[in-house]
Amino acid sequence: MAGALRGSGPRARRREEVQGKMAGSHPYFNLPDFTQPSPSSSPPGLPSNQRCRPSDATKGLLVALLGGGLPAGFVGPFSRMAYQASHLPSLELLICRCLFHLPIALLLKLRGDPLLGPPDFRGRAFLHALLNVLSIGCAYSAVQVVPAGNAATVRKGSSTVCSALLALCLESQGLSGYDWCGLLGSTLGLIIIVGPGLGTLQEGTTGLYTALGYVLAFLGGLALSLGLLVYRSLHFPSCLPTVAFLFGLVGLIGCVPGLFVLQTPVLPNDPLSWSCVGAVGILALVSFVCVSYAVTKAHPALVCAVLHSEVVVALMLQYYVLYETVAPSDIMGAGVVLGSIAIITAQNLSCEKQGQVEE
Secondary structure (H helix, E strand, O other): OHHHHHHHHHHHHHHHHHHHHHHHHOOOOOOOOOOOOOOOOOOOOOOHHHOEEEOHHHHHHHHHHHHHHHHHHHHHHHHHHHHHHHOOOHHHHHHHHHHOOOOHHHHHHHHOOOOOOOOOOHHHHHHHHHHHHHHHHHHHHHOOOOOHHHHHHHHHHHHHHHHHHHHHHHHOOOOOHHHHHHHHHHHHHHHHHHHHHHHOOOOOHHHHHHHHHHHHHHHHHHHHHHHHHHHHOOOOOOHHHHHHHHHHHHHHHHHHHHHHHHOOOOOOOOHHHHHHHHHHHHHHHHHHHHHHHHOOOOOHHHHHHHOOHHHHHHHHHHHHOOOOOOOHHHHHHHHHHHHHHHHHHHHHOOEEEHHHHHO
16 A cells, blocks of 8 residues: 555656646646736736826817817807898897806806906906907807808907917917918818908908908907916816806896997797707806816917808708808818818827826
């Protein structure tokens, strides 16, 4: 019995060695050990503290593109539909939009923040609200006498150029060569869209109203660029809901008397007008919040250039919904604008290392 046990010892050890070699060489025996923690999923050459995440400029431009430009592209055509259906005045439409901003006061009350902002920033907050009301009022007035796509084109183009010039003069913020290329390209696209229309203005009252519409659209873009620069100077908690509420308050205070003095109030009777008014109020509020957030993360001129996507959306709705003519120059200019937006976005699509951000 003892001899048998002694003879089986070396054989058992040899058998274990052979099985160990097979487990190391054969793929079916080379199974992972689930009792050990799994290795990190990060690339082998990239430490965990150097992983990349989108930079602030990238976040701002994406928010401006998806949340600011695309919803705003529906505002102009819907405003024109409301005017065509019931001759809704521009000031009355602006009043309806301001009503959507007033419930933000409940959020400020729940947070315990002052409705009008801190005393040190109250004057600039009111100035920002006034500039935005003027910009929107000019845009709504322009869209009633000129095509929605052309009005949006002139407004966004003037806001981009003015934002770039004001940022250079007042904030000394420079732009890279790719950014300037994108800005010039987007401006060129807007000129391609509007140029043929400006060269064929009719004489008489119709041509005068059309020219006045383009002037109002330009002034609306100038007021928008000034408002964005003023907003960048506001630094206090709950800045965004405060300026959103002040926009509604200042708009109501200024537009209600002006409606009865300058225009005639109209009560819409058809569901289409009410639907357009509600859509304008909701989409414009979303665009307002997203643009205000984006301008704190990226250069205001780049934000305005990305907002040119509103022009492309407005031209599509102008053709497919309003059944208004879209010239070949409009399509060519829209393509140039989209290419310029792609250049600006690609140039600013960068990432920051988490370790650097934490420092």
